[in-house]
Amino acid sequence: MLQGLDLWKSFNGVTAVRGVYITLYTGINCIKGPNGAGKSTLLRMLSLLERPDRGTIVVFGKRVDADRWAEADRLRGRIAYVPQTSELFAVSVKSLLSMCGDRAKAGKWAAYFGLTRFMDRNAMALSPGIRRRLQLALALACAKEALLLDEPESYLDDEARGLLADALRDVADSLVVGYVSHDEPLVPCRHSYFMSGGTISPTQ
Numbered sequence: 001m002l003q004g005l006d007l008w009k010s011f012n013g014v015t016a017v018r019g020v021y022i023t024l025y026t027g028i029n030c031i032k033g034p035n036g037a038g039k040s041t042l043l044r045m046l047s048l049l050e051r052p053d054r055g056t057i058v059v060f061g062k063r064v065d066a067d068r069w070a071e072a073d074r075l076r077g078r079i080a081y082v083p084q085t086s087e088l089f090a091v092s093v094k095s096l097l098s099m100c101g102d103r104a105k106a107g108k109w110a111a112y113f114g115l116t117r118f119m120d121r122n123a124m125a126l127s128p129g130i131r132r133r134l135q136l137a138l139a140l141a142c143a144k145e146a147l148l149l150d151e152p153e154s155y156l157d158d159e160a161r162g163l164l165a166d167a168l169r170d171v172a173d174s175l176v177v178g179y180v181s182h183d184e185p186l187v188p189c190r191h192s193y194f195m196s197g198g199t200i201s202p203t204q
């Protein structure tokens with residue numbers, strides 16, 4: 001279980017997230033809402049990649065308070081994250097895929113997303129859609145407990161959207177999945193939240 005407790009975040013005087021409480025359970029947890037609602041900021045905080053101004057993130061029972069942020073360094077590896085953009089490090093695909101240690105698992109997800117022929121290419125020289133496939137393969141290979149996805153269907157063609165949907169159905173029994181989107185997600189949501197103006201509420 002991944003929780004945010006009273007999370008707040010402002011940028012240059014603009015409050016992006018206002019006292020959000022959220023619990024992500026095993027399965028698909030969807031966070032929907034319009035542009036600028038604060039979804040990406042919330043997801044980055046839950047991924048321990050953005051320090052909240054105030055509040056606590058509870059990562060499988062372990063608390064990370066905003067004012068004791070050093071603890072985040074010890075827990076960040078438990079959460080795989082796919083950002084909204086398709087940026088990656090400018091190194092070869094195969095070196096990226098070696099990041100998580102389990103080469104067999106990384107190879108399996110790379111093959112699943114049709115990436116085998118790109119292994120020696122520089123990741124940043126690939127098209128945004130192929131980079132998105134690579135980000136997803138990497139995140140699925142690295143994810144042991146939680147997988148947080150920011151508009152994961154962006155850049156993908158129909159084939160890749162189908163692959164992603166099937167993959168998410170496969171891992172939904174074993175991972176906490178957070179899925180941020182504007183529109184209907186590719187897979188049914190076990191829990192749904194709606195965000196607007198930095199606040200959040202559960203939906204049906």
Ligand SMILES: Nc1ncnc2c1ncn2[C@@H]1O[C@H](COP(=O)(O)OP(=O)(O)OP(=O)(O)O)[C@@H](O)[C@H]1O
Binds near residue numbers: 036182
């Ligand atoms: N790094 C940043 N620096 C300055 N402002 C930021 C930063 N990140 C987010 N914001 C601001 O915080 C607010 C919420 O942005 P955020 O990206 O979290 O919303 P969102 O719901 O994900 O939007 P979208 O659906 O357009 O991606 C916006 O006003 C945005 O400009």
